């Protein structure tokens with residue numbers, strides 16, 4: 556049974572939950588105004604999803620580099636206390652303040668001792684050891700405490716003695732004047748078990764993947780070093796991008812995820828830049844390219860570079876027998892032509908839902924609640940957990956939330 560150490564502290568700082576671009580932006584603006592900030596991130600490093608992106612539309616620059624500069628500023632700012640591997644256990648209004656219990660669940664693998672040799676992962680019979688996406692810096696192995704049985708096989712496999720399964724989660728109570736939620740988004744589960752969109756074949760074949768997984772799969776620093784390959788190592792010749800997979804669909808979530816049309820165009824462009832012989836087809840409901848320069852990105856650049864667009868939602872995605880690719884059955888609703896085509900890789904795009912705020916409140920059902928402001932109690936949301944947002948919008952919202960919070964505190 557786990558032991559919990561409870562340390563009581565009290566102060567009048569601001570809590571920012573989520574260390575993606577929105578949370579970083581909020582934390583830095585508050586700190587620059589002289590406020591103390593607790594920046595809480597459930598992963599081992601700040602940067603959120605943006606740090607995991609290979610490229611960023613609309614500039615097509617690297618995703619990691621600009622975020623890393625901001626991460627360093629956060630880490631080095633004397634007013635910001637960064638809590639990684641930490642989540643909010645509970646939060647209560649408390650006489651004009653908020654009393655918050657943070658739970659720090661340390662990684663059983665000490666990053667200082669880990670040489671990332673990977674011997675611990677196959678040693679685990681419960682699949683509890685995994686590496687963060689291969690192109691994410693700093694690389695880290697993580698033991699999922701909910702799966703770990705404590706058998707110690709990973710300890711035996713580790714050549715540097717970096718694993719200590721006795722590390723216990725620790726709770727810490729703080730009192731803050733304001734809260735900013737910046738918990739970003741989760742990718743909806745579209746596997747057959749979820750019944751959200753069983754016809755799309757999620758989980759039935761490794762070459763049918765969601766867009767976050769595809770971003771890693773084709774990343775320059777990813778497992779294929781920028782090459783576009785199937786999971787059996789064959790070069791991919793045809794890639795299908797299926798838009799609104801698990802979005803704008805009452806079986807999963809009715810909202811548009813807003814960023815997916817643009818990142819499908821971005822991914823297809825990068826596939827063809829690296830290998831112009833690869834055919835890329837985007838199956839769309841209607842293309843949504845809101846944002847400065849986005850329409851140019853779509854019409855003058857992506858279309859001009861030979862990316863194909865088909866209006867229609869495929870009705871069936873199915874692995875072909877003998878590992879001979881993936882069949883996609885669809886109707887082109889502009890020409891009213893039904894068709895079935897074979898692809899090597901299928902990317903399911905959509906179904907981005909708001910990240911959960913506290914432990915145990917994950918939105919696992921059909922109800923998607925974006926995190927609302929509670930201005931009367933000085934709690935605000937920003938970034939993707941407030942409403943679907945691209946990187947620029949998320950960062951701007953983070954700053955806006957910081958400014959509103961400050962105004963309230965100084966009133």
Ligand SMILES: Cc1cc2nc3c(=O)[nH]c(=O)nc-3n(C[C@H](O)[C@H](O)[C@H](O)COP(=O)(O)OP(=O)(O)OC[C@H]3O[C@@H](n4cnc5c(N)ncnc54)[C@H](O)[C@@H]3O)c2cc1C
Nearest residue numbers: 573575576577597603604611612738739740938939945946
């Ligand atoms: C495949 C894909 C490609 C994309 N490409 C682009 C692009 O090229 N250009 C662009 O502008 N946008 C792109 N986007 C959108 C972009 O990822 C988002 O705009 C951006 O990540 C939003 O930032 P955020 O800080 O709101 O959320 P996130 O990046 O999701 O960050 C949220 C952070 O909060 C942490 N967190 C979550 N819950 C908790 C909790 N309970 N406690 C503590 N921490 C928590 C998470 O670990 C994460 O670090 C893309 C999205 C996808 C899916």
